[in-house]
Amino acid sequence: MPYVPHTEAEVREMLATIGVGSIEDLFAEITPEMRPKSFDLPEGLSEMEVLSRLEAMASRNATDRVSFLGAGFYDHYIPATVDALTMRGEFYTAYTPYQPEASQGTLQAIFEYQTAVTRLFGMQCANASVYDGGTALYEAAMMAVRKTKRRKIVVSEALNPIYRVMLDSYTSNLDVELVTVPHKGGMTDMDGLKAAIDGDTAAVMVQNPNFFGSINDFTGLFAAAREKKAVSVISAYPVMAALLKTPGAMGADVAVAEGQSLGLPLSFGGPYLGIMTCTKDMVRQMPGRIVGRTADTRGRTGYVLTLQAREQHIRRQKATSNICSNQSLCALRTLVHLCSLGEMGLKRAARVSVERAHLCAERLTAVEGVELLTKGAFGNEFAVTLPVNAYDVIAKLAARGYVPGFPLGRYYKDLDNGLLVACTEKTSEEQIGIFAEMLKGALR
Amino acid sequence: MIPEDLKYAKSHEWCKVDGDVATVGITHFAQEQLGDLTFVELPEVGDTFEAGAEMGSVESVKAASEIYSPVAGEVVEVNEALADAPEKVNEDPYGAGWMIKFKLAAEPAGLLDAEAYAAVVESEGH
Amino acid sequence: MKTIFEESVPGREGCWPCEGMSEEAYIPKEMLRDGEIGLPSAGELDVVRHFTRLSKRNYGVDGNFYPLGSCTMKYNPKFTEVAAAMPGFTRLHPVLPQLQGAGGLCQGALEVMYETERLLCEITGMHAFTLHPMAGAHGELTGVMLIAAYHKDKGNKKTKIIVPDSAHGTNPASASIAGFDVVSVPSNNGIVDPAALVEVLDDEVAGMMMTCPNTLGLFESNLPEIVRLLHEKDALLYYDGANMNAIMGKMRVGDVGFDVVHLNLHKTLATPHGGGGPGSGPVGVSEKLLPYLPVSRVEKQEDGRFRLNYNHPKSIGYVAPFYGNFGVVLKAYAYILRLGRTGLIRATENAVLSANYIRKRLAGHFEVPFDRICMHEFVATAAPQAEKGVHALDIAKALLDKGYHAPTIYFPLIVPEAIMIEPTETENKATLDEFIDALIEIAERVDTDPASIQAAPVTLPVTRLDETRAARAMELTDDL
Structure with missing residues (x-):
């Protein structure tokens, strides 16, 4: 059997050690009434057969357009270094870095990723990623709701509609009200957004460049939000962020992005990368893993997962989010991409x-x-x-x-x-x- | 480590009443259970709480816990020093590690004396 | 080791794909960035060497036995990477199916999704699957949202989700984020006790989340009774697929009455975990939950062509921008095709065999609180060692020194000093024996030289790290 190394003799030896007569004895607790009604799968194929079948399927996708x-x-364009380095088994086949001494490679890489994306957006803190740009936006909204203890989210209609429908679905069972301010001929309606922010507003959410491609300076809008004690959230396109006034310089509290453009292939929608950055003031509201720098018992620099009391494995139902697995390898790809391009x-x-x-x-x-x-x-x-x-x-x-x-x-x-x-x-x-x-x- | 002159809540907060002002913190037992504190979240001056209401939280590396108000009243002062030095709660929970001063809205009720609280600690200790 | 930012030398050339004019020709100056970004300036070899060195400071399945309980760290076959890297898949823009007449441009990808859903249905006995959730916890959230949608549609007023005390932390977190109150039910002799369940089961219970085998590695033998009790109250049963590797071909969750299930493709179906993700958490449902699945849904038409259907008015909507982590799904699809029916059954059988073998051979050296036949993993306790000053954490660190990744420790919470061992089916007997011998050696050293265990690890790039300092100082970037 592929990938199962035990020989028949070894199986017999192991069964004898355990003290049972057959493998089936190990499953005795699954009584006949619980056994499968069917398990009608095709028998296995060779590596070559599987790949040629997938090759045929791939050829039915028109990627030559x-x-x-x-x-x-x-x-x-993705530099060749990205695949070459991130496919190394030491990165690729590791789990979440629960044992920091045996995971310094992953941990330092995440720390460097946090540094790179905070610099790109002019923010102070970042997490190790969430699933995608849409989830990042939803998590940003929830950060604002927790921080302000308010329930209204003001969203620009010029924000990516694919993310707005996600926001709508995610919040459908929650006590959160989404207020959408229409676009004006493809432009973000600054006055409309300002007017919609009131004393019950947790966050105002915009995008730069917006869905129609228009570039904005949101400094005035974010100042107006601050006056009302609302949180300013911006969704940014990270390649353009290299040139544009940063979310930090505009006064954003949380800046999120879809990281796909930084080293990830389009790949029919995933895996992608939800980049989340924020001010220091917001960091305890942030979901997911965060890496921090510290020292070992001999004073040498090292890295650990930190601020974990926010997370589900400690807080359970009171956690900032349920996220556990994230898109860590995608974050590594983005880091190598950014370092290779410089x-x-x-x-x-x-x-x-x-x-x-x-x-x-x-x-x-x-x-x-x-x-x-x-x-x-x-x-x-x-x-x-x-x-x-x-x-x-x-x-x-x-x-x-x-x-x-x-x-x-x-x-x-x-x-x-x-x-x-x-x-x-x-x-x-x-x-x-x-x-x-x-x-x-x-x-x- | 359970001072005789304080009152206690079952949720491991202590309280010292002086006229109509009550000073509140968490007990030695509580800080020991949590381990080295890394963060203390406190309410703002002016916030008001009922007795038993959640008013803040404390975090260590491996644990987090809510803090409940042992009394009813308005927050008149918070221990700002804890923002940068949460370790004060570990080092001196009944002194420099105090958390909040309340202006009492009502006479404290249902709190335990040192002996009764010692029994609570005993039952939860192991 | 220096960070790449510390290694940066201003002016050194990286990989510049192209030359461009100044952006000021097109964009007003006040909308532009002021100053440098602060990305490193490094040569290509600098970058290659930096990340190669970093990789050497990591344990992974390719180099180390990784018996991390509940995480199913099996070997990830290399050929699946070839499948996921085919340009016919990687170059596919996700909005293509949204263009009228352009669905024809991605028939191959839609077929992969359709076929994978069908295979997952047969493996689990569920009626339908969505591939959209991007991780296990994301699948949980999707599943709980489906439960909420079902009750809302029926006009049921239900506000609670029951979670056993042995559950993963993601279960209560997911239920809470979906707007439910969480009710915990205690275990008895390591499994859910129907009598305790009845105590908390009222008309307000929307559903219950179960892991089976549970996080102790024990089969929930009262399952039929639990299903009956839940369904009597019109409450739904959710299956957390974290431990699916224990039951493939032995039990189908759909057949025994589960209503919603998520699978972790990065565990059971061998896609690599990448140091934290990406995972993939497809969700399967029984027929009564079909109308609520996320959109879009892939369908096969009568003419044999595939299409996406966005028109499902009762759907919970969108939990992903597109179709989930498609690249991960591709690898799981390739893995299922490679193993086939017999291969999947053998995977489960050998995973359970290996776990029991370790459990039995450790007897007398480590206490196992529920010492009976386990499934794909089991939980030992270091409580006796802890009384001598050596904790589960110390034993974990000593294993690192011997070249093994540590088991999961301090979980599940109901076992003190827990050590949760999951070997998977892909490790050979020699590796298992060496690992067992290493653990026995450490156990013996608890009496002879505890200090050496408490000081571990000493062979890795760093010794134990000061986590309190990290949390207090909050140095989260090279700038903070």
């Missing part, structure tokens, strides 16, 4: 993405009937309105090898003609040219 899809999930590499990746997006916007809006939806500054993603339904255009172009973007009508009424277009450093100028020509053809 040129894609301008983003919507919060981006195809950035300060300048990450900025360059972001700059080229911005440059390509602006070229793309210029070429697309040169096509008759195509206009930019949002008026302000944007980074590597932007929204356009087409003269026709965006779904139809997507279907036409996808059939010809180009996936032109995400249909805004999927989540926003009245935006059926809206198309969200993303570029990264992997998007070539040639592809942008062909895209514009195809769009022109499709609209003719």
